[in-house]
Amino acid sequence: MKRRNFLKNIAVGSLALNIKPNIFAQIPSRPDLAVVTGESPSLITKEAISALGGIKRFISKGDKVLVKPNIGWDRKPEQAACTNPEVVKTVVELCLEAGAKEVKVMDNPCNPARRTYVRSGIAKAAKDAGAKVPFPNEHKLEKIPLNGEKLKEWEVYRDFIETDKLINMPIAKHHSLSRLTLGMKNWLGALGGNRNALHQGLDYAMVDLAAFFKPALTVLDAYRILHRNGPQGGRLSDTKLFKTVVAGVDYVAVDAMGTTFFGIKPEEMRFLQLASERGLGIMNLEKIKIEKRTL
Amino acid sequence: MKKERSKKYRLIQILRIISQLLFFSLFFYLLLGTRFPGGDYIGRVEIFFHFDPLLALTTSIASRVFFASFILAAITLVLTFIAGRFFCGWICPLGSIHQFFSFLFKKAKLLKTKIHEDNHTAWKYYLLAVILAGSLFSLNLVGWLDPFSLLYRSFTVSFMPGVSHLISNLIEVFYQVKLSSLGDSLVQFFETLDINATFIQGFIIGVIFIGLVFLNIFRERFWCRYLCPLGAFLGLAARWNILKLKVDPDKCINCGLCSRLCQTQANPYPNENWKSSECDYCFTCSAICPTNAISFPIKSTPEKIKSIDLSRRKIILASLTGIFAVPLFRLSPASYRASEKLIRPPGSLPEKKFLQKCVKCGECMKVCPTNALQPALKEAGPEGIWTPMLVPEIGYCEYYCSLCTQVCPTGAIQELSIEEKNELKIGTAWINKNRCIPWKFGDPCIVCEEHCPVSPKAIQLMKVEVTQLDGTVKTPLAPVIDIKACTGCGICENKCPVMDKPAIYVTSVGESRSEQNQLLLDTISEKNIY
Numbered sequence: 001m002k003r004r005n006f007l008k009n010i011a012v013g014s015l016a017l018n019i020k021p022n023i024f025a026q027i028p029s030r031p032d033l034a035v036v037t038g039e040s041p042s043l044i045t046k047e048a049i050s051a052l053g054g055i056k057r058f059i060s061k062g063d064k065v066l067v068k069p070n071i072g073w074d075r076k077p078e079q080a081a082c083t084n085p086e087v088v089k090t091v092v093e094l095c096l097e098a099g100a101k102e103v104k105v106m107d108n109p110c111n112p113a114r115r116t117y118v119r120s121g122i123a124k125a126a127k128d129a130g131a132k133v134p135f136p137n138e139h140k141l142e143k144i145p146l147n148g149e150k151l152k153e154w155e156v157y158r159d160f161i162e163t164d165k166l167i168n169m170p171i172a173k174h175h176s177l178s179r180l181t182l183g184m185k186n187w188l189g190a191l192g193g194n195r196n197a198l199h200q201g202l203d204y205a206m207v208d209l210a211a212f213f214k215p216a217l218t219v220l221d222a223y224r225i226l227h228r229n230g231p232q233g234g235r236l237s238d239t240k241l242f243k244t245v246v247a248g249v250d251y252v253a254v255d256a257m258g259t260t261f262f263g264i265k266p267e268e269m270r271f272l273q274l275a276s277e278r279g280l281g282i283m284n285l286e287k288i289k290i291e292k293r294t295l
Numbered sequence: 296m297k298k299e300r301s302k303k304y305r306l307i308q309i310l311r312i313i314s315q316l317l318f319f320s321l322f323f324y325l326l327l328g329t330r331f332p333g334g335d336y337i338g339r340v341e342i343f344f345h346f347d348p349l350l351a352l353t354t355s356i357a358s359r360v361f362f363a364s365f366i367l368a369a370i371t372l373v374l375t376f377i378a379g380r381f382f383c384g385w386i387c388p389l390g391s392i393h394q395f396f397s398f399l400f401k402k403a404k405l406l407k408t409k410i411h412e413d414n415h416t417a418w419k420y421y422l423l424a425v426i427l428a429g430s431l432f433s434l435n436l437v438g439w440l441d442p443f444s445l446l447y448r449s450f451t452v453s454f455m456p457g458v459s460h461l462i463s464n465l466i467e468v469f470y471q472v473k474l475s476s477l478g479d480s481l482v483q484f485f486e487t488l489d490i491n492a493t494f495i496q497g498f499i500i501g502v503i504f505i506g507l508v509f510l511n512i513f514r515e516r517f518w519c520r521y522l523c524p525l526g527a528f529l530g531l532a533a534r535w536n537i538l539k540l541k542v543d544p545d546k547c548i549n550c551g552l553c554s555r556l557c558q559t560q561a562n563p564y565p566n567e568n569w570k571s572s573e574c575d576y577c578f579t580c581s582a583i584c585p586t587n588a589i590s591f592p593i594k595s596t597p598e599k600i601k602s603i604d605l606s607r608r609k610i611i612l613a614s615l616t617g618i619f620a621v622p623l624f625r626l627s628p629a630s631y632r633a634s635e636k637l638i639r640p641p642g643s644l645p646e647k648k649f650l651q652k653c654v655k656c657g658e659c660m661k662v663c664p665t666n667a668l669q670p671a672l673k674e675a676g677p678e679g680i681w682t683p684m685l686v687p688e689i690g691y692c693e694y695y696c697s698l699c700t701q702v703c704p705t706g707a708i709q710e711l712s713i714e715e716k717n718e719l720k721i722g723t724a725w726i727n728k729n730r731c732i733p734w735k736f737g738d739p740c741i742v743c744e745e746h747c748p749v750s751p752k753a754i755q756l757m758k759v760e761v762t763q764l765d766g767t768v769k770t771p772l773a774p775v776i777d778i779k780a781c782t783g784c785g786i787c788e789n790k791c792p793v794m795d796k797p798a799i800y801v802t803s804v805g806e807s808r809s810e811q812n813q814l815l816l817d818t819i820s821e822k823n824i825y
Contacts, residue, residue, distance in 0.1 A: 074693060074694065074695050074696075075695075110746060110790070111693060112331075112664050112665060112693070113486070114331055114486065114487065114489060114664070115331060115664060115693065115695075115696075118333050118334075119695065134479070134483055135482075135483060135486040137479065137482045137483070137486075139466060139467060139470050139478060139482060175745070176741050176744055176745065176756055176772070177739060177741045177745070177772075194792055194794060196742040196790055196791075196792040197792040199739060199740045199741060199742050199745075199792070200732060200738050200739060200740055200792075201739075202739065229750045229751055229752055230745075231745060232745075232746075232747075232748060232750075233750060234748065234749060234750025235750045238750055
């Protein structure tokens with residue numbers, strides 16, 4: 001086993017060494033993460049994406065884009081169980097400005113979609129911005145080989161595959177099993193079937209899913225975070241205004257940043273360790289370039 | 296003599312058909328509208344029930360309480376006093392269905408029209424006597440037989456799920472022949488209709504409804520003629536109405552066509568045999584009369600007309616049947632010990648009062664956003680067959696929803712705001728440690744806790760020691776229930792990943808509405824909203 005780990009480390013290490021300098025050579029000033037704090041959810045979202053180099057870095061003209069917020073629960077925005085609708089709206093607008101052909105916003109919620117889409121405020125916000133907001137369609141469920149370490153195949157809504165670009169838009173919340181639900185956990189919303197069974201190996205499932213979906217961009221909504229009674233909360237006192245948005249390409253780094261908002265060190269999180277071991281991204285925030293701005 | 300059919304009555308007949316279409320569409324529109332409206336409060340989609348004087352009368356008698364919304368039934372009653380059973384011929388959507396199928400069966404030559412001189416039309420009056428006698432002793436029999444209840448229940452529990460399955464198959468075909476975009480838009484459209492497609496008793500309720508429709512092969516509008524207790528009730532009210540059929544003896548050629556084609560066996564010919572209590576004012580007789588001999592002149596002075604032959608002995612017998620039915624329908628262990636599976640919708644009255652008021656219409660089952668409310672079979676005893684109960688294996692009570700309490704037409708479920716609803720308990724969750732993944736195997740699973748909607752959660756996690764087969768000990772977080780915080784919503788049972796028999800389940804104990812069905816002394820709800 002040691003030998004295998006050793007080989008894996010070498011492989012990951014050399015990959016990192018090979019890729020990193022190239023990125024820096026092309027765009028030397030670009031940060032890995034943008035962390036923007038401010039009063040307006042919409043402005044901080046815009047600022048975070050522009051700090052990364054603007055939406056055009058991620059979305060090309062004519063792209064079909066799927067935006068995956070967390071619309072899991074029949075809860076209002078101020079309960080911080082679903083992604084902030086203004087943050088979603090802003091990203092949709094940016095994508096369309098960048099010339100996206102079509103922007104879809106969808107999730108497979110835990111409560112009935114018709115309710116969560118409405119109460120979360122996301123359906124209206126996204127539609128106002130010009131996105132399509134379809135309900136999950138079971139005819140589009142297909143068993144997809146995920147080729148993960150634990151998760152070999154699962155039923156996935158084809159919308160998440162038949163798209164040019166994926167943008168992951170989680171909200172930062174407490175969760176009693178994975179401790180927190182951030183970007184990587186958000187992919188459970190792309191699945192159908194008895195996905196609740198995944199909780200028996202949730203950390204592994206999250207990592208396998210994150211490795212499979214590979215979003216072009218992750219925008220973590222931490223405008224209002226849920227610090228207890230997750231992932232649904234309920235009382236306003238379960239939430240805390242944090243007024244921050246994190247954006248990045250490296251979804252492991254985004255989640256690592258998110259953990260710090262709860263006073264947790266990234267290396268305490270099992271799924272971040274697993275992801276980092278597998279070389280999916282960088283968990284150590286000291287090793288990446290973070291651009292922090294306050295509006 | 297001039298042989299000519301009446302143009303005027305032909306026109307009235309067409310107007311009647313338009314009216315039937317309109318009211319059927321209205322019924323169907325309200326049925327479709329009985330779903331999550333995109334907000335917390337729904338309009339009065341159940342309003343047509345309140346125009347039903349039979350429901351108004353029997354539920355008021357059975358429960359000894361008059362539900363204010365039923366004041367609308369007075370309109371129907373007064374209009375019937377004045378103009379007769381036009382309600383049956385012009386408005387009733389169930390009547391329209393029966394008439395439509397009678398028409399089809401006639402065209403298919405399955406139903407042959409002839410003159411019936413029998414007195415079977417009296418059946419429905421005896422049925423009415425049974426229902427009224429039962430309601431005197433607080434037994435609510437009307438729910439099974441009232442045309443609105445019957446129609447709404449059959450549509451909600453059988454017809455709509457059937458349509459939904461059919462559409463789902465059709466959409467599947469569209470995807471197979473690569474018409475995906477058509478499939479997509481159909482799926483999105485039907486998703487917004489929120490059709491509940493899973494009903495345990497959908498089959499049997501559907502078979503009964505189809506059976507009633509097929510009875511039209513034997514007699515036109517079989518249900519309306521012989522069985523409908525509302526028809527009987529309106530028939531009694533219609534005796535003194537001012538629209539009386541008149542056959543002009545000078546024009547009449549004694550062909551008997553009017554009596555042969557009469558939809559409800561009111562026997563227009565000979566004139567003195569016409570029964571105003573049976574006529575539903577379809578105006579078929581006056582429209583088809585070859586010599587335009589039949590008219591309905593307005594007469595304010597009552598005259599002696601033939602009424603239906605009701606044998607006093609049979610009425611007494613029927614009433615006695617209704618009275619003897621009372622203990623029979625109550626032979627159930629439920630009166631001794633509450634049924635664990637009988638989880639009533641939030642806001643339901645205490646069981647005894649609930650059974651007196653519930654008319655088994657299925658409004659609550661239609662509006663439930665998770666398909667959780669199902670018609671009971673044996674859980675509530677014979678008296679409670681087809682009354683609503685929450686089945687967590689199918690759906691659960693959505694936290695921010697009180698729609699079922701808003702649509703109940705009789706107040707069997709009290710109208711509640713969402714805040715009021717969330718203070719109530721409808722049951723209590725229990726963990727089956729022999730099946731629970733952490734408790735039994737020591738593996739992680741927190742699905743029930745994660746879904747628990749109350750804050751702080753009624754399902755808490757506790758570190759436990761689980762000894763494995765090989766003697767090693769695992770220490771997973773395992774769920775434990777705070778029975779005071781638990782509302783009994785059932786989402787934990789619904790989402791439990793143990794697929795066949797969930798490892799967490801809800802039973803009715805602790806429900807706020809009951810004084811007896813409680814667990815610990817201090818959990819008896821202090822707030823009694825009733």
